[in-house]
Amino acid sequence: MEQVGICGSDVHYWTHGRIGDFIVKAPMVLGHEASAVVSKLGPDVTTLKVGDRVAIEPGVPCRTCHFCKSGRYNLCPDMKFCATPPYHGNLARYYVHAADFCFKLPDHVSFEEGALLEPLSVGVHATNRAGVGLGNTVLVCGAGPIGLVNILTAKAKGASFVCVTDIDETRLNKAKEIGADFVVRVANSDPSKVAEEIETVMGTKPDITIECSGAAKSIQTAIYATRSGGVVVLVGLGQDIVEVPVVNAGVREVDIRGIFRYVNCYPTALAMVASGKVNVKPLITHRFKLEESVKAFEAAKRGEGIKIMIECSRS
Ligand code: NAD
Ligand code: ZN
Numbered sequence: 399m400e401q402v403g404i405c406g407s408d409v410h411y412w413t414h415g416r417i418g419d420f421i422v423k424a425p426m427v428l429g430h431e432a433s434a435v436v437s438k439l440g441p442d443v444t445t446l447k448v449g450d451r452v453a454i455e456p457g458v459p460c461r462t463c464h465f466c467k468s469g470r471y472n473l474c475p476d477m478k479f480c481a482t483p484p485y486h487g488n489l490a491r492y493y494v495h496a497a498d499f500c501f502k503l504p505d506h507v508s509f510e511e512g513a514l515l516e517p518l519s520v521g522v523h524a525t526n527r528a529g530v531g532l533g534n535t536v537l538v539c540g541a542g543p544i545g546l547v548n549i550l551t552a553k554a555k556g557a558s559f560v561c562v563t564d565i566d567e568t569r570l571n572k573a574k575e576i577g578a579d580f581v582v583r584v585a586n587s588d589p590s591k592v593a594e595e596i597e598t599v600m601g602t603k604p605d606i607t608i609e610c611s612g613a614a615k616s617i618q619t620a621i622y623a624t625r626s627g628g629v630v631v632l633v634g635l636g637q638d639i640v641e642v643p644v645v646n647a648g649v650r651e652v653d654i655r656g657i658f659r660y661v662n663c664y665p666t667a668l669a670m671v672a673s674g675k676v677n678v679k680p681l682i683t684h685r686f687k688l689e690e691s692v693k694a695f696e697a698a699k700r701g702e703g704i705k706i707m708i709e710c711s712r713s
Pocket of ligand 1: 405406520536539540541542543544545563564565567569584610611612613616632633634635636656657659660
């Protein structure tokens with residue numbers, strides 16, 4: 399293994415031992431945002447060779463169920479996903495993975511960028527599901543790593559203006575640094591008032607809103623803020639049950655769509671990074687060695703920075 403990024407879910411398993419129905423019942427290796435060098439091949443592998451630098455798509459589905467066969471393998475009920483119990487993650491020196499979920503990195507794409515293809519793929523999938531296209535106005539709620547990759551992918555897909563909300567000024571500054579056109583610091587506790595502020599700042603209601611905080615109030619704001627006939631994509635996962643203004647969404651034909659991870663997005667994410675159309679490097683704020691993993695997780699738990707990377711190679 400080379401580089402592994404820490405995700406909020408890794409920290410959650412580490413501190414709480416569960417996410418919803420996924421419960422850690424035995425010691426589990428964390429990590430799922432990863433890149434590596436192939437050190438050994440299974441007998442039937444023909445697509446890779448020893449020494450290849452790869453990004454690892456962490457979820458391997460069954461390949462035979464209805465969802466897999468219809469091209470929506472992210473919905474496969476038999477998914478084996480790194481660091482989702484009971485499956486080990488890949489924050490380790492060595493790790494075994496299916497060859498068809500390893501993506502060869504061109505020489506000029508770094509291992510850090512390779513690892514960041516994982517969160518970037520969430521942005522690729524969310525903006526696909528949202529249907530972001532040329533000239534769309536887009537609102538991204540929440541400027542954590544997932545909000546930030548959605549800014550990058552929305553801009554790359556031709557969004558004219560992207561507005562970003564957060565309650566945290568530092569996160570909004572990062573959003574501006576990577577290309578947000580407008581930012582709104584959420585201070586008002588009334589979601590419809592926040593939606594009005596967003597419309598004032600953008601000069602229009604957004605065609606598409608990508609909710610990346612999971613906060614109940616922000617989900618409500620997302621619906622109020624979106625233009626009639628528009629789309630709200632729910633990326634953020636917070637409380638199980640959230641009260642939302644359904645009548646407002648219903649009578650204005652605002653479509654509400656969910657997303658789960660990504661499907662067939664790694665090749666797109668890699669192409670965007672390799673071509674220079676998307677720059678994920680500014681997301682990285684901290685670097686640690688594998689031996690310092692506990693320190694790295696403590697920093698992540700304190701909410702420091704954006705993306706914390708752990709180097710797993712001995713060199
Ligand atoms: P994060 O916690 O780093 O970022 C969330 C951001 O939302 C923070 O910056 C926070 O300040 C901000 N926020 C909180 N309340 C807000 C409000 N009322 N209005 C606006 N912003 C607010 O998390 P992340 O790693 O960026 O992930 C974001 C969410 O996406 C999480 O809920 C995570 O579980 C979810 N997620 C979902 C998928 C999926 O497949 N659907 C994949 C990855 C992550
Ligand atoms: Zn399947």
